[in-house]
Amino acid sequence: MNDLRFPTALQMVLSLAVAREAKRRCTSMELATGLGANPALVRALLVPLSRANIVTTTIGKNGGVELARAPEEISLREVYFAIIDDKRLFERRTNVPSVCVVSTNIGSFFEELATEVEDAMLTKLGQRTVAQSLMEIRRIDAARIANVTEIVAD
Amino acid sequence: MNDLRFPTALQMVLSLAVAREAKRRCTSMELATGLGANPALVRALLVPLSRANIVTTTIGKNGGVELARAPEEISLREVYFAIIDDKRLFERRTNVPSVCVVSTNIGSFFEELATEVEDAMLTKLGQRTVAQSLMEIRRIDAARIANVTEIVAD
């Protein structure tokens, strides 16, 4: 089973960015509906997002979720890091015996390699903000609609 | 459970690069010993490596495995791609309903994003060859030995 936490959290944040334009809050139920998922799953993901100061949750009646900052100020790297954090992209083997120069040092080497590759990935994510991503989503939507119209016209 | 195929294959290829210097072949048993793993596991990974022309296997008595090319000519990207291939780094959610502009287009958007991030990672891996990696391993080993000597001297 693949890890869907990042795509899920990303969609949540993007939906919150849309709601923010209307100065609205979302409930975990609304977010769950957009995902085709369960509100409890959404709330579980809200915990680390809240801890990272990406969203703000309000308990009680009329409560809900909103972005803690302007979407221009939130990078996808922050979202990824808030959600994933501990898990390394590449995990190394454990219990490798020391029987040659390779087996003895592969652990350190792989750690270096994994860090470097992971940094490259995070840098890429750091170059994108939530605001830009929302613009991109709308660009994709416009293209989709234009395409549908064209097909209908045939 | 984390996917250990890439680190496993990488160690195998590095061990084969060492063996190549001595003009030796390795058996899957030898490689498995260095990994602390089972020969059948090694042989399963040998199949895609062989298909990608990274290693050459020889069946029968006195058979075994060797690098198919010089270690300078094999990038870590090739090793990664040979082993992982199908599996995307980021998987998107399935069955997302179309209830708003975000949920309707998040799939396409995430696909674009995942491709870009994955390319960044593969580029990083493409900049490293097996030969360079082996040199790096030996550098780490030398540093480790120097450190041990220093501690013993205290």
Next chain:
DNA sequence: TCTTAATGTAAGCATTACGATTACACTTAG
């Protein structure tokens, strides 16, 4: 030709991590 040493491959079990759901405690507006 027979034995031996190797790869190729399929089948089955255990483990792990995550998704999904349910349930309930807690909080706050009106």
Next chain:
DNA sequence: CTAAGTGTAATCGTAATGCTTACATTAAGA
């Protein structure tokens, strides 16, 4: 006081992978 929210724990199902065993296949060499 009630309704509408979040916070969180517990449980189950499932998919992917590692690990192991077993056996078929192949080829060298006595």
